[in-house]
Amino acid sequence: MGFLKGIINALADPRLFFILAVASLVVLVWKRERIAANSVGYGLLGVLTVFFVFGSFDPNFRLIVTKPDNVPIVGLIFLLVFFTWYSVREGVLNDRRIAAGKGPIEKEEADRVWVWPDLVYTEMISLIVCSVILIVWSILLKAPLEQPANRSLTPNPSKAPWYFLGLQEMLVYFDPWLAGVVLPSLIIVGLICIPYIDKNPKGNGYFTFAERKAEVTIFLFGFVILWVSLIVLGTFLRGPNWNFFGPFEFWDIHKLEALTNVNLAEYIWVRGLRTGQPTFWLTREIFGILLVLFYVFALPVILGKTWFKGYYQKLGAPRYYVGAFLFIMMMALPIKMLLRWIFNLKYIVAIPEFFFNI
């Protein structure tokens, strides 16, 4: 038992957790034909259930999972795993039909039915089921209420509401101006832009994977991995001082994590050129600044001429550049994560004089 818990604790380490999450997305996309089988879907739900039941015997696990405000996230995990699998499965089934020349199943369901009774009754049944669930949930689980607000008593950890924990997790890698302001704004803008950037006329109004491979994969990466899985990480695996704790680990306030992160400027001036860091910020940070400018402004152009040439031609310059910029901003997070994990890199550009750190 202890051995198994040890393994799970080790696998839940943010680095492994993230890499495993990405790996499962890769497997989902790559092996989708196999994964579309019903047994896989039920199997996944079964494994999750077994995991939570098994975990609930552990006091540390129970403590964090049954915290009233965390209960919905347990639900979210089940729902999200199910619906991710389900939508890919529906896509695969339709792709098979399309390949056989039959058109997606939705095409067969194109004829009209009466709203009364077909829809009205479906709505009424959903409404009743939903009310029952909500009422039972409310009777079984009391809403939390802690000690009265006290500004001189900071809880450790201090966590934002759960739906923002993905953003709080980003604070490990980026300063607040990026993680808390710029990137969230870009998420909103980016979502709004999706329909105007995506010019692929196929896959409108039915599940499919084959006809929208890149779109679906990018969305799954952004939504399931970067948004939801970081929320799960932030909720269940981050304890006092935002340190990492495995699901079966005791939240020890005194746990110490060595912080040896190094700025790019130090790598270059001190360790590379061995001259010591210049005092003037522009000279000191010039490499980082050039790197960031290259990433944001030159990379989309270069990609548009090489790897993404097809997209550039299909979308035209304005759509391509907006899309590429948003994509590059999204990828900034995993890139910064990797840099941190591999090189202990703290900031690429560090100008604390202006609160400007990247």
Added chain:
Amino acid sequence: MADTKTVAPKEGAGTRLWNWLTETQVWKSIFRHDRPDTDRTRVLVMLSNVFLHLHPVRLRKSGVKLRYTWCMGGLSFFLFLSLTLTGLLLMFYYRPTLEYAYNDIVGLREHVPLGIMREMHRWGAHAMVITVWLHMFRVFMTGSYKPPREFNWSVGVIMLVLTLLLSFTGYLLPWDQLAIWAITVGSNMARATPFLGHEGPGASLLRLGDVPLIHAYDDARFALLGGSFVGEGALLRFYVLHCVGLPLGIAFLMAVHFWRVRKDGGISGPL
């Protein structure tokens, strides 16, 4: 065309009661059409009922399938309605001041027998965040944001933001440790807003001679909280936004959203 189904049971006391009821003067004064069991009356019920007229008269078969819509848009709407109702009831008990806020919540939990309004409101709010996300997920996976529905997707994104803000502003109201620290962590971000937050990049450039224009007492965070920390001002601001401003905003957008679902040709489907 769909085969005709009879709504009322075919025979027995129930049918007789139903038939009698729907012939009374009172019933007929309320519902200006006959029982919806023929094509004609099924059209009429949709057109003459203010609540049902959001719907079309007929829709594509996939539109009623859980398989296709996951019912997540509908559930988001239902949860919104139930949150409005339970929220209204909570407003009877709750006063948004430092003196009363916490005690009113304690009172709700200790003195209201069988009270589950607070629970229904809180769990409903969490659930709505989840259903809205899953709704967006489904709309993406069926490609339903593609023309002609681009604009409705954008409206949806704004409603998603409003849903999160509703939840965020509500989180502060119980005025316990959980509340103020979650909001403190969340709103601290605002002080790092570029140019507009006093710890944001560029803010120190905005100055008149020696006088900084952006400081802790006039920056973006101050505007959000009505103070330099989560205190009385923030409580009132969040309360007003939570109970009036944001619900009005999202209700307005929902009207647009539903209207557009209809005008864009109903639930999406392959051409």
